[in-house]
Amino acid sequence: MEKDEEPQRRSIGARRNPETEKAILQAAHEVLQEAGYAGFSIEAVARRARAGKPTIYRWWPSKGVLLLAVYHLHKRAFTHHDTGDLEKDLLLFLSALFNYWHRTPYADFFRSILAEAQADEATSDAVADYARERCAQIAEVFERARRRGDLVPDAEPLVAAELVLSFAWTRLIQNRLEISDEELRSVVRSLVRGVLKSGAG
Amino acid sequence: MEKDEEPQRRSIGARRNPETEKAILQAAHEVLQEAGYAGFSIEAVARRARAGKPTIYRWWPSKGVLLLAVYHLHKRAFTHHDTGDLEKDLLLFLSALFNYWHRTPYADFFRSILAEAQADEATSDAVADYARERCAQIAEVFERARRRGDLVPDAEPLVAAELVLSFAWTRLIQNRLEISDEELRSVVRSLVRGVLKSGAG
Missing domain, CATH: 1.10.10.60 (Homeodomain-like)
Incomplete structure (x- = not known):
């Protein structure tokens, strides 16, 4: 920097x-x-x-960039669980994240930063960097599954991680943070198991 | 309404x-x-x-809600292709959407509305309704695949559709609209095929 x-x-x-x-x-x-x-x-x-x-x-070239640094510093760091089961790990992570956003002012804080990023390029670049960093952390959960031999050979942990993060952020910007465990389970199942029958398409 | x-x-x-x-x-x-x-x-x-x-x-209870109505009215309506192949259909849709956003002012227009939604509840509700409506349309692509017998029995088209939309919107808010066909193919593959080996986890 x-x-x-x-x-x-x-x-x-x-x-x-x-x-x-x-x-x-x-x-x-x-x-x-x-x-x-x-x-x-x-x-x-x-x-x-x-x-x-x-x-x-x-x-910090703009207010939004400084605010993102503050958010990053003060937001709870989520430990990624290692239950030996990819679906369980992702479910625990998403459920903790939504609960945290839902119960603290950090959801509104991050939403303000995302709003700022739509008008200020420096903030939008910083948000993109932050997203990449978060994705790399989430990808580790998938890498662990790969090391256990649980993933298909062409699985791409970073791509899968981006889908996890995108789901969470898109719910956040819609202010739809109340999510039942059942709904989260469907999302995670769809993410890791896909929807196509093997051999279809 | x-x-x-x-x-x-x-x-x-x-x-x-x-x-x-x-x-x-x-x-x-x-x-x-x-x-x-x-x-x-x-x-x-x-x-x-x-x-x-x-x-x-x-x-239209606020400026953001009115702007979303204008966006919805003037934005190009994307026809969802029916190639008989779920991955191809989704690839064509996402590729057309990103190209459109990348080449027109509608990306910035929608980004402004999303920014507004972070501070104004009426806009955020309208954006959530709009997202649900778009998801229902994308889910139709998955429903067609189901009618062809291509989906696993527990596939949930609406959940899968939300993951497609979330990916696109999250790239948009980061202003990362330049996406190669190869990258899009990875995303779509991960979405429809999942990452887990069958029987794993």
Whole structure:
């Protein structure tokens, strides 16, 4: 993310300083909690963190990008279960994610970031990077199944993982977070078992 | 959508008049084309359609809901191909949809509506209804495969259709609309064939 600048410019903040970075993310989180999404501004974050606006903008080129960093830092990290059964692992993950979104302000927070991404290219790029990173983590669940010998030879864990993430995000943007276990089970079954009879089509 | 009101109130517009509805949607489309999303307002639509703002709000409770109606009316209607092969049908559909979004302003238009849906409940409800309607149409492609005897007995066309739509919408919100045929083929293969070996898990 950071550019290499000539040494004499380091002092003005071109190189990320972990302490300053932490202070800015902390300030951003506090501003968000106090003023809400509507009252959130880079200006308020700069004031609270005693950092320069240019420093913030150099590291997080827009409000949406900074908010995504805060979301990523504070959102619960989901451990991907390893029950030895792909369907169970995915069901546990999706069920925990929907429950978490449904019960905390993090759903609305992430929805605001997704809204921002529709008008701001830097945010949309950051969201795309974030999606790729999340997909890589979900793909690990499929890779484990592959190592157990459970997958068909042409299975593509990253593609399958993207379908899992897409289902969750698309429910989120519709604000349809109440999902029964039965419905989730159908989704996961369809994802991992497909719908075609072998040999059909 | 419309409520039944007592007869004497019909004249003030509680009952939808198809002519007025058409004029308002047409005016909304024109305002959008001339002023863009940023300059779009119910006020400007009312002026151009010579309709009352209360009439517009009665039928479309918010700007986002009205914009979704305009999108739905003007977006190309995708015919779902019937090649006799589920994978081919889905590939043709997704490929046409991504090409269309990629080459027209309708991608940005729909992205703006999705952004609006993250802050406005009426828009988010309308988007959820729209998603259900689109899923029902995509599910028809799966139902045809079922009638041909190509699906496993526990296949659920609506669930599978939602996974197709979710993939497309999630790429759209990330602004990742350039997708190779090879990538789309992997997605469709994963969707219809699943990833698990039969008997695994």
